[in-house]
Amino acid sequence: MxxxxxxxxxxxxxxxxxGGFIPRGSIVLAxxxxxxxxxxxxxxxxxxxxxxxxxxxxxxxxVGIRVLGPEKWNPYDENVIRWRLASDQKxxxxxxxxxxRISVEPMAAELAAEVAPEAMRKELMLISAxxxxxxxxxxxxxxxxxxxxxxxxxxxxxxxxxxxxxxxxIAAILRGRTELGLMPERPxxxxxxxxxxxxxxxxxxxxxxxxxxxxxxxxxxxxxICSLWEGAPRVFVDPIAKK
Amino acid sequence: MxxxxxxxxxxxxxxxxxGGFIPRGSIVLAxxxxxxxxxxxxxxxxxxxxxxxxxxxxxxxxVGIRVLGPEKWNPYDENVIRWRLASDQKxxxxxxxxxxRISVEPMAAELAAEVAPEAMRKELMLISAxxxxxxxxxxxxxxxxxxxxxxxxxxxxxxxxxxxxxxxxIAAILRGRTELGLMPERPxxxxxxxxxxxxxxxxxxxxxxxxxxxxxxxxxxxxxICSLWEGAPRVFVDPIAKK
DNA sequence: TTATTTTTATGCCTGCACAGATTGGTGTCA
DNA sequence: TGACACCAATCTGTGCAGGCATAAAAATAA
Numbered sequence: 001m002x003x004x005x006x007x008x009x010x011x012x013x014x015x016x017x018x019g020g021f022i023p024r025g026s027i028v029l030a031x032x033x034x035x036x037x038x039x040x041x042x043x044x045x046x047x048x049x050x051x052x053x054x055x056x057x058x059x060x061x062x063v064g065i066r067v068l069g070p071e072k073w074n075p076y077d078e079n080v081i082r083w084r085l086a087s088d089q090k091x092x093x094x095x096x097x098x099x100x101r102i103s104v105e106p107m108a109a110e111l112a113a114e115v116a117p118e119a120m121r122k123e124l125m126l127i128s129a130x131x132x133x134x135x136x137x138x139x140x141x142x143x144x145x146x147x148x149x150x151x152x153x154x155x156x157x158x159x160x161x162x163x164x165x166x167x168x169x170i171a172a173i174l175r176g177r178t179e180l181g182l183m184p185e186r187p188x189x190x191x192x193x194x195x196x197x198x199x200x201x202x203x204x205x206x207x208x209x210x211x212x213x214x215x216x217x218x219x220x221x222x223x224x225i226c227s228l229w230e231g232a233p234r235v236f237v238d239p240i241a242k243k
Numbered sequence: 244m245x246x247x248x249x250x251x252x253x254x255x256x257x258x259x260x261x262g263g264f265i266p267r268g269s270i271v272l273a274x275x276x277x278x279x280x281x282x283x284x285x286x287x288x289x290x291x292x293x294x295x296x297x298x299x300x301x302x303x304x305x306v307g308i309r310v311l312g313p314e315k316w317n318p319y320d321e322n323v324i325r326w327r328l329a330s331d332q333k334x335x336x337x338x339x340x341x342x343x344r345i346s347v348e349p350m351a352a353e354l355a356a357e358v359a360p361e362a363m364r365k366e367l368m369l370i371s372a373x374x375x376x377x378x379x380x381x382x383x384x385x386x387x388x389x390x391x392x393x394x395x396x397x398x399x400x401x402x403x404x405x406x407x408x409x410x411x412x413i414a415a416i417l418r419g420r421t422e423l424g425l426m427p428e429r430p431x432x433x434x435x436x437x438x439x440x441x442x443x444x445x446x447x448x449x450x451x452x453x454x455x456x457x458x459x460x461x462x463x464x465x466x467x468i469c470s471l472w473e474g475a476p477r478v479f480v481d482p483i484a485k486k
Numbered sequence: 487t488t489a490t491t492t493t494t495a496t497g498c499c500t501g502c503a504c505a506g507a508t509t510g511g512t513g514t515c516a
Numbered sequence: 517t518g519a520c521a522c523c524a525a526t527c528t529g530t531g532c533a534g535g536c537a538t539a540a541a542a543a544t545a546a
Contacts, residue, residue, distance in 0.1 A: 062507040076319035107346040152482035159477030234402030239395035305540040
C-alpha cells in the first residue's frame with residue numbers, strides 16, 4: 001500500500017467531513033469505524049487524534065466521536081485546505097486564500113527588500129528574467145512554475161516563517177488559475193513588468209517600490225479570479241462562541 | 244488527572260523540542276519514551292501522530308522518531324505558537340505575528356465595512372465606546388479585554404475564516420504588550436480616536452476609511468512593540484528545500 | 487561496486503481493565 | 517401526585533500489555 005493505513009483513514013474521514021457527507025453534530029463510534037473500514041482500533045484512534053488536531057472532531061467518553069462544524073476547523077491546516085478545495089466550498093476557500101495573499105505579499109515584498117539574503121535576491125532576478133522570456137513566448141506551463149517559484153521566494157525572503165508557509169496554498173491558487181483557463185493566452189506585459197520591478201526593487205533594497213509593485217500584481221490577480229467565488233457565502237465566526 | 248495522558252506527552256515533547264532541548268536531527272525511540280515517561284505504547288504513538296501533524300517529528304520504520312528543525316514546524320499551529328512564545332524564540336514569534344496582523348487587519352477592516360452583519364457592526368460601536376470610556380479612565384485591565392474583543396470582532400466581521408482564526412494569537416500579542424509594560428499609562432487619544440473611527444467606518448460601510456484608520460493603529464502598534472525583537476535573527480526558509 | 491542477509495524499530499492487531507459521562511430507576515420530601 | 521436528589525447500570529473512549537508483520541538500515545557476501 002502506498003501510504004500508511006492510518007493516513008488513509010484520516011484522508012477518508014477528513015474528506016467526507018469537509019465535503020459535508022458527515023454533517024456537523026454527527027456521532028460516529030470507533031467500533032463502527034473499525035468494522036466499516038476494516039482496520040484495528042489503534043489505527044482508528046491515531047486517525048481520530050489527527051482529525052481532532054485539525055478541529056474536525058472531538059471524542060468524548062460515553063458519547064463517541066462528534067463531528068464539528070466548519071467554524072471549528074483549522075483553516076491553516078494543509079489537509080483542511082486541500083479538502084475544502086476539493087469540495088463545494090472551493091470558491092470560499094479560494095477567496096479566503098486570495099484575500100490573505102493580497103494582504104501579505106506586499107508586506108513580504110517590502111520586508112524582502114530590507115532583509116533578504118543575497119542569494120535570494122539573485123535568484124529572484126533570475127526567475128523574473130525567465131518569466132519575461134517564457135511569458136512572451138506564451139509557454140504557460142513553464143511560466144506557471146516560475147510564477148509559483150517567484151512568489152514563494154518573495155515570501156521566503158521576507159524572513160517571516162508565517163509568510164513563507166503560505167507558499168504551498170498560494171501555489172495551489174496559481175495552479176488553479178491556469179487550470180481553469182483564467183490566465184490570458186500569454187501574460188500581460190504589465191504583469192511581467194511588475195514582477196520584474198519587484199525583483200529589481202528587492203535587489204536595490206527599495207522597500208516601498210517593492211510593496212507598490214507587488215500591490216499592483218495583487219490587484220490584477222484579484223480581478224482575474226474573483227469571478228471564481230461569485231455568490232459563495234461568507235462565514236462569520238463569532239470569536240467568542242469559537243472557544 | 245486533569246487532561247488526557249497523551250496530551251501530557253504532547254505537551255512534554257512539544258515544549259522540549261520547540262524549546263531546543265531536543266535538537267533537530269535527534270532520534271528518540273518509542274520504547275525509550277515508554278520507559279522514561281512511564282506510559283504505554285498507544286499513548287506514545289498517538290502523541291507522536293499529533294506532533295507529526297505539527298511538523299515537529301517524523302517517525303519512520305527501523306530508524307525511530309526523528310526531531311525536525313524549525314523550518315518544518317507549522318507556524319500556524321496553536322501549540323507551536325504557544326511553545327515558541329514560551330521559549331527564547333519569543334521575540335521572533337512576536338515579530339512574525341505582528342507583521343502578519345499589520346498585513347491582515349487593514350484588509351479585514353476594509354472587508355468588514357463591506358460585508359459585516361448588522362449585529363457585529365453594532366457590537367463594534369459598543370466596544371469602541373467602552374474603549375473610550377475605560378481608556379480615558381486609565382483602566383488598562385478592562386481596556387485590554389475590550390481591545391482584544393475589538394480586533395477579534397473586526398477579523399470575524401471580515402467574513403474570512405482565515406482572518407478570524409488569527410484572533411487567538413493576536414490576543415496573545417495584546418496581552419503580552421500590557422504585561423510587559425509597553426502600553427502607555429493610559430491609551431493615547433489618537434489611538435482611541437482611530438479605534439472609534441474604524442468602528443464608525445465599518446458601520447457606515449466606508450471601506451477605504453476603515454482600512455486607513457486601521458493602518459494608523461497598526462503603525463503605532465508596531466512602533467510600540469518592535470523593541471521586543473531587537474536582534475532576534477530572521478529565519479529564511481528555502482521554499483524548495485522545505486518540501 | 488552490487489546483491490543478499492540480518493537486524494531492529496515502527497506499524498498494526500487483539501484482549502483486557504478502567505474511567506467517566508449518560509441514562510434510568512429509586513427513594514425522599516413537598 | 518409530582519418534583520428533585522441520589523444511585524446504579526451501561527456504554528464508549530482511554531490506557532495497558534504483548535504479539536506478529538514489515539520495511540529500511542546495516543552488515544555481509546559476491
